[in-house]
Amino acid sequence: MxxxxxxxxxxxxxxxxxxxxxxxxxxxxxxxxxxxxxxxxxPVNASDAAAxxxxxxxxxxxxxxxxxxxxxxxxxxxxxxxxxxxxxxxxxxxxxxxxxxxxxxxxxxxxxxxxxxxxxxxxxxxxxxxxxxxxxxxxxxxxxxxxxxxxxxxxxxxxxxxxxxxxxxxxxDQLAWEVAKDGKVTKIAQPSDIAGLKVSVGSGTNQEKILLDWDEQNKKAGLAPIEVQYYQRPADYYLALKSGRIDAYFGPNPTSAYHAAVSGDTKIVGTLSGAGESxxxxxxxxxxxxxxxxxxxxxxxxxxxxxxxxxxxxxxxxxxxxxxxxxxxxxxxxxxxxx
Incomplete structure (x- = not known):
């Protein structure tokens, strides 16, 4: 990046x-x-951080x-x-x-x-x-x-x-689902939670592999596929989140948590091991x-x-x-x- x-x-x-x-x-x-x-x-959420x-x-x-x-x-x-x-x-x-x-x-x-x-x-x-x-x-x-x-x-x-x-x-290794603070997504904990969403992820990353695997599971279950969008710079996917062009960003937990804390524009709605669920x-x-x-x-x-x-x-x-x-x-x- x-x-x-x-x-x-x-x-x-x-x-x-x-x-x-x-x-x-x-x-x-x-x-x-x-x-x-x-x-x-x-996980620690934004309300806990204040304390x-x-x-x-x-x-x-x-x-x-x-x-x-x-x-x-x-x-x-x-x-x-x-x-x-x-x-x-x-x-x-x-x-x-x-x-x-x-x-x-x-x-x-x-x-x-x-x-x-x-x-x-x-x-x-x-x-x-x-x-x-x-x-x-x-x-x-x-x-x-x-x-x-x-x-x-x-x-x-x-x-x-x-x-x-x-x-x-x-x-x-922890990954996080980051969404707009006032967006429609409030929780992502399993593959069905991302069905039909527009999601940004880094190309060639482990989180991309997990995201695409979840999408395959959803499609086999008859659920709506996701739309994956790739951005080269953090500023670009954060702008996409803010404008509603994407519903969620899936990336490393430390950086997403940092951004959510300092910007006030986003929130973390779920975390996952960087190696997946197992x-x-x-x-x-x-x-x-x-x-x-x-x-x-x-x-x-x-x-x-x-x-x-x-x-x-x-x-x-x-x-x-x-x-x-x-x-x-x-x-x-x-x-x-x-x-």
Missing amino acids: ATLPRAVRHAHRRVAALGLLALLATACGQGSATGGDAPAAA TAPLKINTSPEQNRVRADKAEDVAAKVPEAIRARGELIVGITGDGTPPLSFLADDDSTVIGVESDIAQLVADVLGLKLRLDRTSWENLFLAVKSGKDDVGFSNITVTEERKDIYDFATYRV LQGLIAAMTQKGNGLVQPVSEALNTVIKNGKYAEVLKRWGLSNEAIPTSQVNPPGLPRQRK
Whole structure:
């Protein structure tokens, strides 16, 4: 996705300074946790947010990130070529999707929960963090080719991706249904709830796969099909929501919750695991398949989970409810797409 227009980003920051980001702790879907991951938590809605303590977000280039100490035993497991270089090159989008990855007030420094967790991993591995800002599509190519050591960009583990990449998990994956605040849709919890709706979703995403699967289920049940609309920029689908050209947007819960909180124009009417209804989706750091980096990355994540630095970062960005108790290497992912 393209970067949000500067005026929109700055509007988000002004509202964030007023402490309206408490809603970001929403979250958890209907799928059961797998492999020891945290069970799904009850979603937080807009009315609940008003009762919680305000959360202020620092959007300046001087982030004063949470830092961690080097763990010699874990750092020793990093592939020699990366250790010799002394840098961990992290592919990241910085594409204007707060609180995940977006630009600071200087319009050039990438900030957000993704870069903060990447910093913790680099610290534990004894490496200097170098962020390589790129597009979503090029991120996968950069990691596959070895140009980037690891990708941190809200990447969901899928069985198909595991054929090409290795994964070390660090958050649960939640999706959200966002609608106009005064729109006709009040709840989306099952496939029949979207029958006949106009829905926007990101092309090539896991949520698109889930959306199309729900639509197929509806059509087999004799229900009206959905109309899918694709937009390149967040500003475009939010304008479509506001104008009534679409009934709902289906995307990552953190960004939708953030937008609902700061804009006042939309609301969340349902959440779902990023892997669908039967499996808790997981967000992970992505490395080149078989290059030996994924295990130390996972151990670095478990180090900061254990010492509390990980929890500090999630709390900083309002995402404590997306925490996992243990980082896993290549856990069960989103099922393969049926052909």
